[in-house]
Amino acid sequence: MQTSQVISKKRDKKRLSKEEIEYFVSGYTKGTIPDYQASALLMAIFLNGMDAEETFDLTSSMMRSGKIVDLSSIPGAKVDKHSTGGVGDKVSLILAPLIAACGVTVPMISGRGLGHTGGTLDKLESIPGFKTNLPLKKFVRNLSDIGVCMIGQTEEVAPADRKIYALRDVTGTVNSIPLIASSIMSKKLAEGADALVFDVKVGNGALIQKEDEVILLAKNLIQIAKKFKRKALALITDMNEPLGEAVGNSIEVIEAIQALKGKAPEDLTKVTFALGIYMLILGKKAKNFSVIDRSASGGKEAKEKLDEAIKSGKALDKFKQMVKRQGGNPKVVDDYRLLPWAKYKITVESGQTGYVKSINTLKIGLSAQKLGAGRERLDSKIDPGVGFLIKKKVGDRIKKGENLAVVFSNNLKKGKLAKKEIREAYQISKRRTKRLKKILYLVDEKGIKRWND
Ligand code: URA
Numbered sequence: 001m002q003t004s005q006v007i008s009k010k011r012d013k014k015r016l017s018k019e020e021i022e023y024f025v026s027g028y029t030k031g032t033i034p035d036y037q038a039s040a041l042l043m044a045i046f047l048n049g050m051d052a053e054e055t056f057d058l059t060s061s062m063m064r065s066g067k068i069v070d071l072s073s074i075p076g077a078k079v080d081k082h083s084t085g086g087v088g089d090k091v092s093l094i095l096a097p098l099i100a101a102c103g104v105t106v107p108m109i110s111g112r113g114l115g116h117t118g119g120t121l122d123k124l125e126s127i128p129g130f131k132t133n134l135p136l137k138k139f140v141r142n143l144s145d146i147g148v149c150m151i152g153q154t155e156e157v158a159p160a161d162r163k164i165y166a167l168r169d170v171t172g173t174v175n176s177i178p179l180i181a182s183s184i185m186s187k188k189l190a191e192g193a194d195a196l197v198f199d200v201k202v203g204n205g206a207l208i209q210k211e212d213e214v215i216l217l218a219k220n221l222i223q224i225a226k227k228f229k230r231k232a233l234a235l236i237t238d239m240n241e242p243l244g245e246a247v248g249n250s251i252e253v254i255e256a257i258q259a260l261k262g263k264a265p266e267d268l269t270k271v272t273f274a275l276g277i278y279m280l281i282l283g284k285k286a287k288n289f290s291v292i293d294r295s296a297s298g299g300k301e302a303k304e305k306l307d308e309a310i311k312s313g314k315a316l317d318k319f320k321q322m323v324k325r326q327g328g329n330p331k332v333v334d335d336y337r338l339l340p341w342a343k344y345k346i347t348v349e350s351g352q353t354g355y356v357k358s359i360n361t362l363k364i365g366l367s368a369q370k371l372g373a374g375r376e377r378l379d380s381k382i383d384p385g386v387g388f389l390i391k392k393k394v395g396d397r398i399k400k401g402e403n404l405a406v407v408f409s410n411n412l413k414k415g416k417l418a419k420k421e422i423r424e425a426y427q428i429s430k431r432r433t434k435r436l437k438k439i440l441y442l443v444d445e446k447g448i449k450r451w452n453d
Contacts, residue, residue, distance in 0.1 A: 003027065003037045010044035018057045025061035029160045035167060035378075042164070042173040050178035052223070058178065059224055062186030065160035066153075067136060069192035071107060074144050078105045078192055079283040081275055082184050083199040084217065085117035085207045087365040088242030088390065091199060091272050092120045092150070093256035094264070097318035098276060100148035101309040104283030107143050108150045109158060109187040111165055113374040113382070115174040116365030117207060118252065121152045122374075126250035126340055126384035130328030146321045158187040170378050175207045181220040185228075195231040195282035197275050198222075202440065203240035205361025211236075211440075218443040226445060231282055233444040235451070237271050238436050241359045241394050244268035248373045248387015250339040251408060257333055260316040267393070270438050274451075277302040340385035342408035346415045348422045353400045356392050357429040364388065367421040371407070371414050383410055388422065395435035398428060 006020045016024075024041060027033035050058065071078050079099065083089050096106045110120035110132075121132045132152045134142070139157075142149035153162035161183050168174050168183075188196055198221050201207070202214040218234040225232035244265045246255040259268060277299055280286045286302035309315040320330040332338045368374065372383030389406040392398050405422045409415030439451040 003033050007037060007041045007044055010041060010048055013048045015051060016054055021054065021057045022061045025058070025065055025160045028163060029065045038164070038167055039171045039173070042168060042171060042179065045179060046173040046176040049176070052220070055178040055181055055220065056224060056227060058182040059185045059189070062158065062160040062164070062182055063189045065186075066155070066157045066190060068190050069107065069136065069140065069157060071105070071140065071143060071192035074105055076103070076105060077194050077283045078107055078143075079195045079197070079279045080106055080108050080188060080191065080193040081197045081199065081279055082110075082188055084180060084184070084201050085114055086201045086239045086243055087117060087205045087361050087368070088244050088247045088252065089118065089199075089201070090123060090244065090246065090252040090256045091268070091275065093123060093253065094259045094272050095276055095279065096148050096150055097260065097322055098272075098306060098309055098315040099279045099283070100146065101314040101318040102280055102285055102305045104147070104279060104285055105143055106148045107139070107191045107193055108148070109153060109191040110150060111152065111183070112169070113369070114165065114169050115207060116205070116362055116369055116374070118247070118249070118365075118368070118373065120150065122382050122384070123249045123252050124150060126253055127323055127328040127332055128338060130323060131326050134326065142322075142325050146318065146325060148318060148322050149326070150322065153187055158190045161186045166378055169375060177208065177213065177217050177220060180207060181217060181224060184221060185224045189228050189230070193230065196225055197278045197282065198232065198234035199271065199275055200234045200236050200443075201239035202236055203238050203361065205242065205365055206239040215441070215443065215448060222443060222445060233278060233282075233442065235274055235278070235439055236441040236443065238438050238440060239361060240436055241361055242364055242390045243271060245389050245391065246387060247364060247368050247390060248408065249382060249384040250341070251387040251389070253332070253339060254336050257316070257319070260310065260319055262310045267438050273303060273306055274439050276306050280305060342383075342385040342387075342410045344409045344412055344415050346407040346409065346419050347403050348405040348407060348419045349401050350392075350398045350404050350426070350428060351400065351423065352428045354398065354428040354430045355433040356394050356396045356398060357427040357433045359390075359394060359427075360425040363421060363425040364390070367418045367425070371409055371418050386410060388418070392426070393435070395433050
């Protein structure tokens, strides 16, 4: 088989066979297909798409590029969560220890920053010493001993996603439904989870912005999970403004730790708890409940368990155990000065009085990436201490001169540019505006339901 022919076929909008997909995935993983040819094929897929069967074959080849983790020796259900990517989305850092503290094992393989969106691995690695590339044996041992482990795609597990993900990040090929679905599902199927909860983001800061396409992505994820006999459901959640206040790496770790101490902003708590309730239901720690009838006991029962794990300090303790097990310094939980901090703190004042009408979240994410929170090239180094605090959200009242945000930067010029970009990202109106609804739909095997707050 010739790689150039496979590229030309997709360029000409033809279907790729299972064999051609396998040839590409295994060749690129082994290094016999170079980056430039892989980039060309990814761009052809980005432009011309893949049908359901091709997406399934791509997922399957990527999943089989490494070992499939067997967690059958660990009792109970193993449940994981994955987000399609957002700005300020630190939910995984909170949920993994929180759900483990409620007695459900959470085997989590996450990714790095992708495009303008942040990555769980980059955030975790801002904790001094924290390792996300553990050998498979250690991953399983940690899960068996403490019920949670958060790693990245390694040479052993999902190596194809490790390489393709990094290449997509710097070649403009991130925002593609088949590439996102296969990337997520290949590592989730390889990690050994029995059930999956997806947080599929929609809006101006999401990888896929349009609602109908996002619903299609959610359905794709659930269908692939079903074919591989995994239980799955998805919440479609809003990304028309950053989630919580912090955007960056160490700054998001701090907000996640604050959340585990019960001090999270309301929007972050809402999304984290909704996903967490379903993780406990799929993990058989609470009864199912109806989205239409919130008083049904399963939701209440799960929420009480989550509240209790936070109030009792068990969730925070689980986070500390995980940090320690993965080589990090657990003292960061009590002393945030042990985390990387940026040299300069620059406030972003509003030029007008009024109400926040909209926030261009893509612009905020790109600005954070430029500041050093994300990568522009394969070999770019992350600056873990930089980022933003977003102080005003859609619907908030703001006075002229009051802070919209704060920029943390290690370079004054870059920090000032970020200040200008954040200002430009805000639209302020004289008229009162409404807060955004954070959770929009529940999608499961039976279909889609509007979420009632
Ligand atoms: N998360 C992933 O793991 N992959 C993507 O492509 C997008 C979000």
